[in-house]
Amino acid sequence: MTVLELDKVSIRFGGLVAVSQVSFNIHAGEILALIGPNGAGKTTIFNLIMGLYKLTDGKILFKNINISSRKPHQIAALGIGRTFQTIHLFNQLTVFDNVLIGAHTQGGRNMTGALLKWLPAIAKEEKDLHELAFRCLQMVGLEKKRDALAKNLPYGEQRRLEIARALALKPSLLLLDEPAAGMNPQETKELMELIHVIRNSGITILLVEHDMKFVMKISDRIVVLDYGAKIAEGVPEEIRTSPLVIQAYLGKVGAR
Amino acid sequence: MGNFLQNVVNQIDPYVMQILVNIGIGIILALGLNVITGLAGQLSLGHAAFMSIGAFTGAILTIKLGMPFGVNLLCSGFMAALFSVLIGFPTLRLSGDYLAIATLGFAEILKVVFLNLDITNRALGLSVPPPYSSIPLPVYVLISVVLAVTALALMQESRFGRALKAIREDEIAAEAMGVNATRYKIQAFAIGSFYAGVGGCLYAHFIAYINPSDFGFLKSIDILNMVVLGGLGSIPGVILGASLLTTAPEFLGFMKQYRMLVYGIILIILMLFRPNGLLGGVSFKEMVLKIFRKRTQPSRA
Numbered sequence: 001m002t003v004l005e006l007d008k009v010s011i012r013f014g015g016l017v018a019v020s021q022v023s024f025n026i027h028a029g030e031i032l033a034l035i036g037p038n039g040a041g042k043t044t045i046f047n048l049i050m051g052l053y054k055l056t057d058g059k060i061l062f063k064n065i066n067i068s069s070r071k072p073h074q075i076a077a078l079g080i081g082r083t084f085q086t087i088h089l090f091n092q093l094t095v096f097d098n099v100l101i102g103a104h105t106q107g108g109r110n111m112t113g114a115l116l117k118w119l120p121a122i123a124k125e126e127k128d129l130h131e132l133a134f135r136c137l138q139m140v141g142l143e144k145k146r147d148a149l150a151k152n153l154p155y156g157e158q159r160r161l162e163i164a165r166a167l168a169l170k171p172s173l174l175l176l177d178e179p180a181a182g183m184n185p186q187e188t189k190e191l192m193e194l195i196h197v198i199r200n201s202g203i204t205i206l207l208v209e210h211d212m213k214f215v216m217k218i219s220d221r222i223v224v225l226d227y228g229a230k231i232a233e234g235v236p237e238e239i240r241t242s243p244l245v246i247q248a249y250l251g252k253v254g255a256r
Numbered sequence: 257m258g259n260f261l262q263n264v265v266n267q268i269d270p271y272v273m274q275i276l277v278n279i280g281i282g283i284i285l286a287l288g289l290n291v292i293t294g295l296a297g298q299l300s301l302g303h304a305a306f307m308s309i310g311a312f313t314g315a316i317l318t319i320k321l322g323m324p325f326g327v328n329l330l331c332s333g334f335m336a337a338l339f340s341v342l343i344g345f346p347t348l349r350l351s352g353d354y355l356a357i358a359t360l361g362f363a364e365i366l367k368v369v370f371l372n373l374d375i376t377n378r379a380l381g382l383s384v385p386p387p388y389s390s391i392p393l394p395v396y397v398l399i400s401v402v403l404a405v406t407a408l409a410l411m412q413e414s415r416f417g418r419a420l421k422a423i424r425e426d427e428i429a430a431e432a433m434g435v436n437a438t439r440y441k442i443q444a445f446a447i448g449s450f451y452a453g454v455g456g457c458l459y460a461h462f463i464a465y466i467n468p469s470d471f472g473f474l475k476s477i478d479i480l481n482m483v484v485l486g487g488l489g490s491i492p493g494v495i496l497g498a499s500l501l502t503t504a505p506e507f508l509g510f511m512k513q514y515r516m517l518v519y520g521i522i523l524i525i526l527m528l529f530r531p532n533g534l535l536g537g538v539s540f541k542e543m544v545l546k547i548f549r550k551r552t553q554p555s556r557a
Binding site: 050052071072073076077081082084088089090091092093097100101102104105107109110111113114115117125126129165169 | 411417421425433
């Protein structure tokens, strides 16, 4: 089953074609990696999926719903969670509050609900949200830090908190933008295990990553971009040996 | 009931009572701005304009219709909220400082409009008759303060309040969590303006005379000062800030003409040493827990 389908997606910024006619599908339950040299358009594709940029051409289908013209919060509410390349936590709030905000779409109470928190239905919803948030924190192993301010966490834990926050959205698709960036080998290994746990819980994963060892180990399939166009797609072994990919990364043999 | 309350109010020295009522109104106004600026992180420089909408609505409803004061308060609040939505809808969709500029302009325009409307008696201003109610005004102020504080305290810890804080911290991340930032910002703006409207209505009936030029830019900055001085986003901080700044002219009175000079210096010193406000970043829950832990720790060891 296809979770996300990109159909001839293009975007132009003025004269620059940042992404051109890119098509690929993400199947349910797989880990798909998006790789390519710097400036290939990986993060741009993330932002297109999340609705931060408007497509110039083509369309994006999430579970057969066209999300090309929807707003970021609507797309998130459909069940796409994301983390950011540069950390975007709610710095002045506690770890637990960060995850609770991730669970925003799982609740429905609003302004008036806030004033009537003693009503059983509202109290129950708040309790459910707290439980969900706590489970997500447990999943990334941060439950002991729940009362710390997000800004005071060490870098690796901030990365994991971002994942926990995205998980609280109960996404069916999770977008990870360079999750291993700046991590030491031990942290990277733990991250890999975490991503496997998340996938095994039934969440499909699309990730952008520069660490090739990481990508080759973790991905089921890889899509390679260069100058905004797709140049290859396949299982890690195919990508490793594809002449086109090697050329994109290392340049042509004999060229200067 | 009304007589009894009136007797209670009469027991208190009129000068003290006047200060207390002013503090109460200040707290309501500052709490309103705190929702907009402290919780949702949107800078509004026209809070006094929404106060003036409440003040004139309240005054006119009392003069023309003789409306019971309780209903009048609600109407004034809703009228201010209605205008805030009209202003907020186009401006809050944009991120950045557009709201600050728009509210600043709105406040000035509104002042000129009130100065030229017959119903607000143009530049002469309105004399406001006493409210139609057997309960004395200070009691209304007290009830309003209690309700305002309670509502805000509940709001802060709810799903709604968390969404506002998320927008303040990082709007892009908040949207990625499914928070409809535009809608929440408009709601926060409306709630804050509702508070301002109620505060304005109380103010009008307490001062008994209102003039459009009472609600200028300086009044907006006064309210902003209360919020920033006390601590953005902290309810005890805002209460403290409103109390201090309302009483400042009283206890700085002995300095005569140097009063405002000292006031300015105090503000600068505070911003240097407590940039987050007097009680900004102070969690009372944490403080209580800390004391509690200190007491229990020796027994464990």
